[in-house]
Amino acid sequence: MPNRVSESRLLIVGLGLIGGSLAAALREVGFDGKIAACDPDASEIERGIDMGLIDSGGTALSQQAPGASMIVLAVPVLAMESVMRELADVLPEDMAHVVITDVGSTKATIRDCARRVFGRVPPTLVLGHPIAGSEKSGVAAANPKLYVNHKVILTPEPDVDPDALTRVRALWQATGAEVLEMDVAQHDHVLARTSHLPHLLAFSLVDTLARQDQRLDIFRYAAGGFRDFTRIAGSDPVMWRDIFIANRDAVLASLDDFEAGLSKLRAAVEAGNSDAMLATFDRASHARHYFESLLNDTSYQAEYLMQPQGQVTYRVRPGGQAQGRLRVPGDKSISHRSIMLGALAEGVSEVKGFLEGEDSLATLQAFREMGVAIEGPHQGRVTIHGVGMHGLKAPSGPLYVGNSGTAMRLFAGLLAGQAFDSELTGDASLNKRPMGRVADPLRLMGAVIDTAEGGRPPLNIHGGAALKGIDYDLPMASAQVKSCLLFAGMYAEGETRVREPAPTRDHTERMLNGFGYPVQRDGDTCWLAGGGKLTAGPIDVPSDISSATFFLVAAAITPGADITLEHVGINPTRIGVINILTLMGADLTLSSQAEVGGEPVADIRIRYAPLKGIDIPADQVPLAIDEFPALFIAAANAEGTTRLRGAEELRVKESDRIQAMADGLAILGVEHTVVEDGIDIVGNNRENVPSYGGGRIDSLGDHRIAMAFTVAALRAGNEIVIDDCANVGTSFPNFVELATRIGLGVKVEGENG
Ligand code: S3P
Secondary structure, eight states: OOTTOOOSEEEEESOSHHHHHHHHHHHHTTOOSEEEEEOSOHHHHHHHHHTTSOSEEESOHHHHSTTOSEEEEOSOGGGHHHHHHHHHHHSOTTOTTOEEEEOOSOSHHHHHHHHHHHSSOOTTEEOEEEOOOOSOOSGGGOOTTTTTTOEEEEOOOTTOOHHHHHHHHHHHHHTTOEEEEOOHHHHHHHHIIIIIHHHHHHHHHHHHHHTSTTHHHHHHHOOHHHHHHHGGGGSOHHHHHHHHHHTHHHHHHHHHHHHHHHHHHHHHHHHTOHHHHHHHHHHHHHHHHHHHHHHHTSOHHHHHHTOOBSSOEEEEOSOOOOEEEEOOOBOHHHHHHHHHHHHHSBSEEEEESOOOSHHHHHHHHHHHHTTOEEEEEETTEEEEEOOOTTOOOOOSSOEEOTTOHHHHHHHHHHHHTSSSOEEEEOOTTGGGSOOHHHHHHHHHTTOEEEEEGGGEEEEEEETTOOOBOOEEEOSSOOHHHHHHHHHHHHTSBSEEEEEOSSOOOOHHHHHHHHTTOOOEEETTEEEEETTOOOBOOOEEOOBOHHHHHHHHHHHHHSTTOEEEEEEEEOOTTTTHHHHHHHHTTOEEEEEEEEEETTEEEEEEEEEOOOOBOOBOOGGGTGGGGGGHHHHHHHHHTSBEEEEEOSOGGGGGSSSOHHHHHHHHHHHHTOOEEEETTEEEEEEOOOTTSOSBOOEEEEOTTOHHHHHHHHHHGGGBSSOEEEEOOTTHHHHOTTHHHHHHHHTOOEEEEOTBO
16 A cells, blocks of 8 residues: 555544445555544444444544544535534644545535635645445445546645645545546536436436336336436435535536437427437437447447457467458548548438448547438448538537548548537547648638647637638648548639649549539649539448558468459559559459449459569559558568658658658568668568568557558568557458468457457
């Protein structure tokens, strides 16, 4: 235990469940000071002594308070004032030597009591609230684990004595709780919604049902739903009466919001309005998963998909083979766009082959939060009930897009054209990535956007701006920026024209045209006019060539390999990897070529053939931008030097991919030279001899770095261990399963975080 809790004598006033559990928790961690209690019920004191929770106690505060170094007020909220008055009478005038804290569920009323009794909130009084409890009451129910992993909110006043605050923090930390601070008003507002309202509803529901004639039947047959919803109606009535008196205004405000929501739902049920019901239930169901993950500290998509989370490490056996037929998941870029355009279209869009990865799911969830009813995904099928160009609703909080740069940048364009304010935020990696590249041209169009320092997320987008079309020369080859501007252009007056320095993926243009929104192109420039509309239609998402790449490279470097990848998107703006591998000498053939929903697809067969190093043609760089981590592994297995230049964009992807790959290659012992916009890699290709060694590599949370080094193991002399692989789930949730199927030996450690 914590020497940190150095109280010589702790006095708990009110020895019920909360006070008793505090004593029990301190005992369990070996607190060596004295614990005393004061309670009007002498039998509770006796029980506390019998249970070994307290050393002594009594019913008179005047006898217990003197000599205490800390006093915890664990009495009902409405009893607080009289207890404070008694304390004021017995404690020395300055109260400087005794720290006082409380556990009340509302804070403004208790602060008011303190002001009335002491004339002000004494600096040694630190108000607090452990967010833990049980429907049980009394010291007999004391539980030493009650606070473990629960939150305790402290609401110190600005002039609090810092030593008192440290001591109260230490007290709660010793019980295993996480201690937070907020101000009194925020505490009461938050608790009204998260605790007081649900208790009010549970009391009311049980009471209403209990008064109906068939009550016995209702209770006898009441199953899970009733039980889950009403457990808290068994809580202490007096305590809750006090809370509702004390936090009246905040509770009434939250009840008003609830009643408004309930009457909308009532209307939907009455009218049999399936879209409205689905929209509410979908949003709620996903929000519930999201809450769960917040409680468990995981990402909600990971929670939702039951995927690896937390610290995930891949341990990859050296060698193995690369054989088989595979279908990799749906294209990430097209999956994002299918949800975005489907949501804004008029009518219902059915999507097949949707990527159920965390990135595209983040986009899906964000639209749910803006009121769009979306069914699925279920085995790649999603049904989107479009709301039309102006049908989105203001989200109730920031839109969280996880690891996805595409989602954030495309959303920025869409949201700039909405009537409401919005905020876009992401995970730690995304929050470091540059967003000035979209914010700057959007501002030229008239959008009002705030970013954090250096143009980083979060993005705060002010609604209601009147956008005007612009003629914009992209400073970098970026499909995300192009798409962002085209999306904003749909809401702008006049034409929005974007000129690209090199061709980039054109999925946005193709899909807009497919949804009946004309986008034109002449050479390097594409444009559209604002004010159009989208008409829903079916979308068949091809397999992602960027995911297929890991298996193309696996086969390209492994003697004897033969892999066929089915139904892969081979849009001309995405096939840099095919062109580059072919130039390096790979044996690739395309078959079953077809067009699905405006996108060309093919089966790609690749058989091993020795690779040679090349100078990567500059025009292929934007067409293979996501494929370089894997291509660097191909280069490490090619005879001679492979040179890449003009690829500075790689430095601002999910990681600095030039440096992250160079660091990993160095660990494997692959000779290379890094330059600002590229790298030279000196490869080896002697069949039967490993091309490099093994080692432990940090993927820096970048999915493509993790997958590239997994494939590298096929030609390694020793095991490759790759840390921080959980984000593989952003783009390729079943990567390990497919890698294993073709003959790689991957062991996943720490899946369940
Ligand atoms: C994407 C565009 C590319 C790519 C990203 C997806 C898209 O980014 O790297 O994975 O879907 O538009 P940039 O536009 O930043 O090059």
